[in-house]
Ligand SMILES: CC(C)(COP(=O)(O)OP(=O)(O)OC[C@H]1O[C@@H](n2cnc3c(N)ncnc32)[C@H](O)[C@@H]1O)[C@@H](O)C(=O)NCCC(=O)NCCS
């Protein structure tokens with residue numbers, strides 16, 4: 536069973552591309568979502584997060600305080616490195632368990648979606664990598680629409696914490712162009728056919 540990774544900068548369209556693969560019946564692992572899930576549900580990790588970032592890491596109801604953590608981590612490289620070092624190993628193990636379960640079900644391939652596939656080293660768990668690409672102004676406009684609580688400066692700060700698009704493109708096996716010039720669906724159909732044939 537092929538393991539395909541999908542990465543790309545903030546707002547490039549990873550989640551939209553993954554929704555298309557899901558429609559085609561492909562199992563998709565969403566690393567951002569699962570990262571938040573393990574942060575909320577793994578009691579050892581919760582304790583480590585509280586120790587590292589203070590009791591504010593969770594609100595009074597025990598819910599992960601994403602706004603607080605985003606402010607702390609996206610404005611301080613040392614804090615972001617600390618957060619990544621705590622969370623990424625859990626996500627790596629969680630993905631392995633999920634991938635093994637998918638294996639039993641006979642799918643020709645599966646997908647892992649992650650903003651930080653190269654940065655976190657998790658590309659090593661995968662056979663092929665797709666980078667979704669859109670120019671920065673397009674990504675900024677899309678994220679401002681999607682996340683009304685984020686400012687243009689917040690987005691630039693996050694962009695500055697991610698690997699450059701050039702490097703992600705040069706390390707990818709495939710590129711999905713998701714600007715306003717190329718149609719996404721035909722590109723996804725082509726890759727799906729290739730992965731099924733390679734199976
Ligand atoms: C700091 C957190 C709580 C902020 O949550 P919030 O809901 O405000 O933002 P969200 O998760 O949607 O992230 C916004 C965008 O920032 C980017 N991003 C997320 N985590 C990181 C990171 N560690 N480094 C760089 N960029 C990141 C992604 O493009 C993402 O879509 C959250 O991003 C988090 O827990 N990050 C650490 C876990 C992680 O690395 N996840 C990403 C890959 S597994």
Ligand SMILES: Nc1ncnc2c1ncn2[C@@H]1O[C@H](COP(=O)(O)OP(=O)(O)OP(=O)(O)O)[C@@H](O)[C@H]1O
Nearest residue numbers: 543544545546547548549550551650677678681713
């Ligand atoms: N081709 C497109 N045309 C118009 N809007 C798009 C297109 N692709 C994505 N979008 C929109 O842009 C926003 C960002 O897309 P998406 O959430 O898929 O990006 P992402 O790469 O998963 O971002 P993040 O790293 O922040 O999670 C979404 O609101 C999505 O609906």
